[in-house]
Amino acid sequence: MNEEALLAAAARALGRRIEGSGRVSGGDINEAWALELEGGGRAFLKSRAGAPEDEFGAEAAGLRWLGKPGGLPVPEVLAVIDDDGERGLVLEWVERGALGPGGEEDLGRGLATIHAAGADAFDALPPDSPRTELRFGGGEVESYGGDTWAEVYAARLERLARAALGRGAITERCAGLVAEVCARMGALAGPDERPARIHGDLWSGNVLAGADGRPWLIDPKAHGAHREMDLAMLDLFGSVSARTLRAYDEVWPLDDGRAERVGLWQLQPLLVHAILFGGSYGAAVERVAAGYA
Template sequence: MRERIGRLLGSPVESVRDLGSSHAWTLHRAALADGREVFVKAASDQAGVFAAEAAGLRWLGEAGPGTPVPDVLATDDRMLVLPWLPSGAPAPQAAERLGRELAALHAGVRPDAYGAPWEGFIADLPLDNTLDGRGWPRWYAERRLEPFLRRAERHLSADDVRLVERVMDGIEELAGPPEPPSRIHGDLWSGNVQWTGDRALLIDPAAHGGHRETDLAMMALFGTPHLDRILAAYDETAPLSDGWRARVPLHQLHPLLVHVALFGGSYRASMVEAARSALG
């Protein structure tokens, strides 16, 4: 591993510290002879996941100056290397800055379609990123809800499945006012917000052209610190459409189906509640 990191970054590696594992990859902190410290994800069979994450981070960074994502230092078929980000306690000022920067990301250089020009993943599950110029509601139903409903189906009852199908059937009426595609993180739960003191950066994206409310709903799903401040700063910078709070469960339905598919029935009740709330 030292040789591989050193070759990718052009500097000898002095030390590598193991940080555990996540899904199918291992995590590491490496110190280089030139003084840099880097974060490394490594695996022998996750080339597609690493390529998608690297492409997503770079693509999000192209939305405009000040985009809150780290640089990609290097990637190959066995690892992804990012700068080491210092950890800090979530601070109110950093939360407000994140809200403004996330709004600028969503309103910045917009994609022409929903989806992305690379094969997508969320965790280590494939995401259908087929580019689609139609409106968001059908894209969300066909590319996000339907595939993951089928993946989660073995953990659900027939009534649960039909409930989600009702959401998909009524998606045009449930989705709210039309919105153009935004560059979104796509998996913005609290664990993918890295607080560094005066700023928060977004890591581990499932980036694609999507609906900006999706990122905000995901931040609410598992409790992001200072979320009220983030949302207030966001709405001040890029005002949200009327009724967006009522649509939060609709946008949470996909990640909850992902969790059912990954972790089983422990997330079933939350998924069912989100589907019922989405239907009103």
């Protein structure tokens, strides 16, 4: 990555001179910088060498879509960079703090508000997204468009399991267990629900505590899905506190049996991680699938 060229492209996209920059954490796959802007103020720049041309535009659309209901703050999109091979996203700078008990309750109420804003269909993307299909697992296309969540989710798992098996990330036995789960999905998925507007990648690292302790949402894969998917993801890489769940129920009560479905919804991110990172994730898929097959 040519850092000088990227910063020049960011300045052009912003229409402001960048007076200084410094490296900051960008998560697992991106590189990131804190930008000092002409006239004062800071911004956050993220980029990745080899990123698909629509990746950062899709993320920007997801942030705007999640922010519309007003349930939780998201960083303002300042610029999407697609300039002579340089790609990235410039966002509002968020000063970090610590999430306290009040923030945990804000997270529950805010998520419920965003989820309740809904989506046009399961797998539906934000209206202004440059993408036409939902992607998981390093670019695997997973859109299905079924009428019920059970149909959509079973189709997702089948596609992800095929991809994981093809890459040697799971065993034949594991793929067979996932197929058995998919065959039973109608009985496992719980009551039918309308499509919710979900974050789509809501592990604890994508909930950012602001200086005032209020939670912000970052790095979404926003789309229409079952609302329990976000809560299950939080439980997989982190935890959902009782305060958060109680506050969620104040806005949109969760259906009975949610706790029993957590592992079912975690099969998707586990398969994605098996495809991307290998290692112990394949064994985790097999263990969880065996509990539902």
